[in-house]
Amino acid sequence: MSAAPAESALLDEWLAELVRRRWTFHRVPDRESPRAIAAVFRWRGLCLADVVVLLHADRAQGYRVVLTTPDADPFRPEVLAHSCEDTAIRVIREVLTIPPPDAPAARHRAFDR
Numbered sequence: 001m002s003a004a005p006a007e008s009a010l011l012d013e014w015l016a017e018l019v020r021r022r023w024t025f026h027r028v029p030d031r032e033s034p035r036a037i038a039a040v041f042r043w044r045g046l047c048l049a050d051v052v053v054l055l056h057a058d059r060a061q062g063y064r065v066v067l068t069t070p071d072a073d074p075f076r077p078e079v080l081a082h083s084c085e086d087t088a089i090r091v092i093r094e095v096l097t098i099p100p101p102d103a104p105a106a107r108h109r110a111f112d113r
Contacts, residue, residue: 007089011057014092015039018052021096040074043101048081049074052095060088062095 018025023041027034041050047067051074054060062084065077084094099106 007057011088014089017096018092023052038075042070042074046070046101047072048101050095050098051075051077052092054088054091057088059085060091061085062091064095064098 018039018041021041023039026038026040028036028038035055037054039052039054043049047070048064049067050062050064052060052062053075062082063077063080064082065074066079066081067074068078082095082098084091086094
């Protein structure tokens with residue numbers, strides 16, 4: 001995931017924010033030679049997860065997935081409550097601004113993938 005030095009530093013700051021907020025990171029297919037980095041935040045007690053998949057500094061996907069069970073695989077979504085695709089920085093920022101599920105501004109609709 002290469003980017004210009006200033007952009008790379010900013011991306012590092014946003015990744016650090018995901019770590020600070022206790023997101024779980026996955027390297028795909030493995031830690032030694034990842035082709036993608038994914039981060040997941042599971043909403044405790046709910047069948048919801050927020051996901052960010054970083055394919056490259058210029059390409060990422062993010063979504064809130066409605067899970068069939070609390071331990072369902074968030075990388076095989078069937079129903080999404082939110083989705084976005086843009087640069088890594090923009091996707092991380094957008095996913096982090098999705099209102100919490102109990103907030104009045106939270107989206108209550110979901111759409112099929």
